[in-house]
Amino acid sequence: MDKKTLIKDLKFIILTCAKYSARALYHIGTHVLSPKDNIILFESSNGRNYTGNPRYVYEEILNQGLENELKCVWVFMHPEAQKIPGNGIKVKRSYFKFLYYAIVSGAWVFDSRHLYYLKKNKKTKYIQTWHGTPLKKLGLDMDYIDMSGNQDIEKYHDEFIKNSADWQYLISQNSYSSEIFKRAFAFNGEMLEIGYPRNDILINNNNADYIDKIKSKFNLPKDKKLILYAPTWRDNEYYQKGEYKFATEMDFDAMKEALSDEYALIVKYHYLVKENIDWKKYDDFVIECDAEWDIQELYLISDVLITDYSSVMFDYAILRRPMMFFAYDLEHYKDSLRDFYFDMFEEVPGPIVKSTEKLIEEIKKLKVEDYELKYGQKYDDFQNKYNEFDKGIASKTIIELIRNGN
Structure with a gap:
């Protein structure tokens, strides 16, 4: 056995003994x-x-x-x-x-x-x-x-x-x-x-001054509308236990070409996702969150939310702003990975799309008054059901x- 392997084995033995000693002391x-x-x-x-x-x-x-x-x-x-x-x-x-x-x-x-x-x-x-x-x-x-x-x-x-x-x-x-x-x-x-x-922050701090402070803190553009992309994780796409891949079929090149004049896109990974993607080619469009950026603050500064099967939709609904659902693998996700408690097609207050092309189309034609006219009743029902106790x-x-x- 070489010296390097011996040292590695000794470290493992010491750490294992320390771990179980700590647990024994804990129970005492x-x-x-x-x-x-x-x-x-x-x-x-x-x-x-x-x-x-x-x-x-x-x-x-x-x-x-x-x-x-x-x-x-x-x-x-x-x-x-x-x-x-x-x-x-x-x-x-x-x-x-x-x-x-x-x-x-x-x-x-x-x-x-x-x-x-x-x-x-x-x-x-x-x-x-x-x-x-x-x-x-x-x-x-x-x-x-x-x-x-x-x-x-x-x-x-x-x-x-x-x-x-x-x-x-x-x-x-x-x-x-x-x-x-x-x-x-x-x-x-x-x-x-x-x-x-x-x-609480979404209810108590949803005002222009507070939102401007958050944008300044994160050095976010104030001359563009902000889209928050916050998808969930996929149970079966992972690197190792507890570390999941950033799973998406979004065409970021197409998104940038079509939307970058008016929008910037904030990409927020689920906390279980571990990725190190180089976003430099999208420098003036995609904004990757630092680990310490809190998603509640990102809700406040975002004009639109794009998600899929994430519970972020329930919190964001408090703000009553447009939501879109990029569910490119909806049937597979529902049938093969995780069953849903509710029918997305019936309940979510926004369009469900399965391609980047359709997503761009929905964003381009988005006007708040049109969105409210189309999804206002669904939003009422959604808020009444899912934001019932948020005061x-x-x-x-x-x-x-x-x-x-x-």
């Missing part, structure tokens, strides 16, 4: 240490980034000047790469400091399933915010899976049931979600029908629960 610690009401543990997207509902709860804590009262801890896979405002503590997922705070935190605020070996203290409030109104079947409603090659649906169901058993509270955006969550997550805790904290006070409600609730 759960019987020795008690949670403190003023410590809150936050995690978004399984520690991948600083975003979503947990982010907006945290920032409301800052806005209310509660930093000295509440000690906030953020969990990240790579803490050194994440920037957060305020005095929040950053810890590395699965490491000792993280496990310590998992034990002593009086509240967990997560938006995805927690690590399988964590066990919540009975005194810790677990507020599961989830990450969107369900369009595609999820959890126990799924009859099959093909996620990064994982096709064991029974194991997936078992893991979900064990995980959701710890959830004390679950946030819902609408009655539709509440019913699905109870069944799909086998959830027996308290449903908080208060809307999503991340959507702009969800973050404040969560903070009140953490500070004063039982």
Whole structure:
């Protein structure tokens, strides 16, 4: 065995021993240490980034000047790469400091399933915010899976049931979600029908001054209309477990040629997508998001949303702006990958197109008054059903629960 291989093997052994030692200490610690009401543990997207509902709860804590009262801890896979405002503590997922705070935190605020070996203290409030109104079947409603090659649906169901058993509270955006969550997550805790904290900004900050500040912050053009392209991920198109490809059949050359005089296109990957595409040839048209760009702010500055089967449609609908659905693989996606809870053709308040040519055609003839005339009633129905509980006070409600609730 050469020296390089030996060192690699030793590192693996050391890291493995450290990992299992940390977990052993964690389980011992759960019987020795008690949670403190003023410590809150936050995690978004399984520690991948600083975003979503947990982010907006945290920032409301800052806005209310509660930093000295509440000690906030953020969990990240790579803490050194994440920037957060305020005095929040950053810890590395699965490491000792993280496990310590998992034990002593009086509240967990997560938006995805927690690590399988964590066990919540009975005194810790677990507020599961989830990450969107369900369009595609999820959890126990799924009859099959093909996620990064994982096709064991029974194991997936078992893991979900064990995980959701710890959830004390679950946030819902609408009655539709509440019913699905109870069944799909086998959830027996308290449903908080208060809307999503991340959507408070769409209700409270939808004004010209705030939008102009965001454009300046991201150095976005102010002389063009902005299209946000935010597609979802495809379960079976991946590089490795948890890292998915940017799957699209959009012809960016054609989009640029037809639209660049009037529009710029912001491309926002799903958080599970890992890509390193060179967009330089589209420099004056395509704008690739930096990792820290928050999608709620991108909603606010966008004149049009293009998506496919992503739950971004439910949040964006709050703004009542034009939406288009580039669903080039609709039949395959629905029949072979993930079943839908609803009929896109009947419900979505915008055109469903399957080619770039048709998409360009719809954008070129787009006028807000014409769009409203054609899709106004569908938009009314869509908002009434899916934005039912979004009132702009969800973050404040969560903070009140953490500070004063039982």
